[in-house]
Amino acid sequence: MRADRTGPPRGRQKEADRNDELVLRAAREVFAEFGWNAPVSEIARRAGVGVASLYRRYPTKEDLAQALRVESMNALTSQARIALIDHPSPMAALAAFFRGALSSPITGSLLALMGGRLPATEEIDAAEEHLRRALDDLVDAAHGSGALRPDVTPADILLLLNHLNARLPTSNERATELHLRYLDLVLTGLQNPSKPDDRPTTPPDWAELRALWNAP
Amino acid sequence: MRADRTGPPRGRQKEADRNDELVLRAAREVFAEFGWNAPVSEIARRAGVGVASLYRRYPTKEDLAQALRVESMNALTSQARIALIDHPSPMAALAAFFRGALSSPITGSLLALMGGRLPATEEIDAAEEHLRRALDDLVDAAHGSGALRPDVTPADILLLLNHLNARLPTSNERATELHLRYLDLVLTGLQNPSKPDDRPTTPPDWAELRALWNAP
Amino acid sequence: MRADRTGPPRGRQKEADRNDELVLRAAREVFAEFGWNAPVSEIARRAGVGVASLYRRYPTKEDLAQALRVESMNALTSQARIALIDHPSPMAALAAFFRGALSSPITGSLLALMGGRLPATEEIDAAEEHLRRALDDLVDAAHGSGALRPDVTPADILLLLNHLNARLPTSNERATELHLRYLDLVLTGLQNPSKPDDRPTTPPDWAELRALWNAP
Amino acid sequence: MRADRTGPPRGRQKEADRNDELVLRAAREVFAEFGWNAPVSEIARRAGVGVASLYRRYPTKEDLAQALRVESMNALTSQARIALIDHPSPMAALAAFFRGALSSPITGSLLALMGGRLPATEEIDAAEEHLRRALDDLVDAAHGSGALRPDVTPADILLLLNHLNARLPTSNERATELHLRYLDLVLTGLQNPSKPDDRPTTPPDWAELRALWNAP
DNA sequence: GATGAATGAGTCTTCATTCAT
């Protein structure tokens, strides 16, 4: 039974926190490289811990991946909120949100984990709810300003992010640069003059997105 | 020792071709479902042949994957050539090329195989050379018509295709619809009015693309 | 597609059958030594096959154990039937059944597998049904002859067999001798003069036995 | 350096004794459930202590198991002595000894530990010596009274106990009831009329029993 | 003296590849 503490964790606890940090960072790296088939032993190796330490914290490989997913979703939520606050123009906020998401190693690895078809846990559901609200606000504001195409939905934003963030075989600075290059193409449009036309299909809504990303 | 033939394949040869066809189709399916870790035995099962027959034709799993890659690249090449012939406007040809590539199951699975980081073989090099030329022609024509942003390179086209084609957790008709939706977004531009600005990074060239997609 | 054959299996098939035999024998040995924690690799080693060959035939360790269980139960069934046929006196048949069961390496290992608490499969259910009927017949006959204590049930027979067969740390010829020694004690009675008295508890029936030996 | 004490343990020492008690009880439970593969961490958890505390007291898992063995043997010894004192008839004493041994959770778990094939330590040897003498006395008395079959040895008693105590997949009150049921069958004899006949094998002696239960 | 996080060896299972028929 540990006495409550008011100060920051110290000693053993501090080391455990540090290790957790290292494990998550390593997991991101290795999942980014190997996809879902990332060997757990490799993650442990890069984190500088034994496999068993990793398994004590995350009882299964899936638990580890879900933790990354939650962390990514929470980071996206924060970035969406911050972008809306920092930028007077909602469209600029949207652009900043994309740029931030593609540049951050935390949010950037979201895609790799989708491939695993992990089931939605309670924690995931909660994180998703928050993310959903933040993107709703962001997109609503952009629509309100009249700068965003009327048919774009908040779910579009996540799928576009997914696509822009498509895993390149290598993930280094150049990969991020390229991601940003295509973000720019998307934002600006490939053609010089653009005119709105019929969308080829109905936009996805949150329900479809959930069904798409979560195993039954 | 097989005698040269002038007519179409018949009898055993015809059956062998048919089997090869089945194997490639099955391989595409299974790679799409399982990614690089697709079990070879599952491919053989779906093709309705024994594993050993598959291994006779493709000595390693990598050889099989490379065959798919070559097939995909050749299909892309054809589609680029045909698009250029079919459409008077080069920009329309480019759009048609994208649409075709995203809609075809053969070219659509190109991405999944990139994750394996396969080395460039001679056959790959040859196929790539042809694809490169076709895309050069396509992009040159588009530039010539003044409809394409001046800084877009042929390599951009492939990378954009890669991104647009990013694997969604499920691959069904709806996935293709979504892919086309974002193609449209890319082609039209997310914002209504667009003005050219500085690109955030220099465009990739063929050499970089090769280095990116091929293992050393 | 293999053509139907009327003769005995030959060649590859014969070898596969032989291997299956070897695997089951080895599994019996190793389960007897290590209990449920018998390493699968050790079973494969003793059978002289690779682990994967074993796993091809029995997809999980549990499947292998269940196969042993079924084999044991079927052997017991045969032994009960044969004993009843071979011996004019039902009580002699019962004694012969016990002796045979304790002496045979196949039926002798039934106990070790119970410790694993394996679930009842359809195959197990069927085998159990047959065994149950055979023991019902055996015990009914013994009761009919008046030689068996009236309160003894067929389920008692299996539980007594279980106890008589209790795993000794070593399993060799001497172990079997000892098992038979205590069988004799059980059959004859520990005391010279015996008089029936109240049973300390109600006898088990088949339902209880099933609940006892099968996981829910 | 602990000072000698004459009074009962108090304070810290009392608490340590209490913890030791809890650990042994938990160990019994967990060994009964999991057999030799009982996780040490689970034992510690049920005892409400940290693993390291357990390891301070018992340096290896084997040491812990041996402690249980010694405790069981000592309990058996006491029960044999007490039975002989409490019952005027030696045969009644023997029956009472069996009943007590099968009913007590301490002696009842002896068997589970045999499966581990633990080596004989000095402590084990000493405990065994005492147990042996007690059983010799018990059996000698029974033989003296003429009520026990002449060929029954003290080693038989332990082996019979082992068999009667064979682990059923579940260990609850009903399991004990069944154990006692078969004890009764053994004591009374399965057949109504009994006549002595030739034993099928020579009886075991202490040396054989030791060789059987102890690893080399 | 007590705690629980950390570790590496060991176990079950899968899969690319080979070989005898």
Next chain:
DNA sequence: AATGAATGAAGACTCATTCAT
């Protein structure tokens, strides 16, 4: 030429034991 059984290497996960606090 085609088949499918056999194999060993590799990956997820567990657990006895140690160590720093």
